[in-house]
Amino acid sequence: MVGRFRLFDNDPTSNRGNEDQLINYLKTYSTEALTEPEIIARLETEKSRASKFAKKYTIKRLGKDEDDIFWFYGKVHGLENIAFLNMDELQSFNGNPIALQHALNNAKIPKGQPMTWEQRTEAFKRTLDLYKQTVDKGNFAVSDRKKMLALPFHLSKRQELPEPKKGQFEYQLFQDVYGMSWDDDMHTAFDQEPKICEWNYEEFIHEDILDSIDTNSPDFN
DSSP states (O other): OGGGSOEEESOGGGSOOHHHHHHHHHHHHOSSOOOHHHHHHHHHHHHHHHHTHHHHEEEOOOGGGGSHHHHHHTTOSOGGGGGGSOHHHHHHTTTOHHHHHHHHHTOOOOOOOOOOHHHHHHHHHHHHHHHHHHHHHSOOOHHHHHHHHHHHHHHHHTOOOOOOOTTSHHHHHHHHHHSSOTTTTTTOSSOOSOOOOTTTGGGTSOHHHHTTSOTTSTTTO
């Protein structure tokens, strides 16, 4: 983890001379057995060096690292597990990305309960409703609010699932359903598929359904 950061020596006078380095090398790789006082002395030396590591080195923030948000979140892995940390834990890190990474690695992820399709669908609807209420409480601009409300659907489309291979049933099923092979758009640089929005929703929603919906309501927009 520390290897992802750039370490710089704070104290230029703390470097040992060539003679001290040579003596330390001989003590470490000598073929003769160390006496008990030598072993104890060496352990005390290493313990002292480890305790002074934080004072001797600092992490220098350059470029994007100068931004506090990028510094705190930009280098960690498994950031989605932050949902299982409470606010007190996050505040205790005081912007330290290493502490955040340790907490994410040790986060206790609750196991889901077995549910029927109907129960899972109902739970999903409740979760979306709670998410919408949370977004509505935020002070978002209109465009940002729409992006936040669309975020769960974008994430569900981009979740990592097993990729079917030629010869498998799933590969042929995809081709039968969509009329194209799974990997036909592998090298597509720009997605040409039209997306539903407030200016073209008539092209996606049947007119009979639109007649029963108030398209001017805030919930619809």
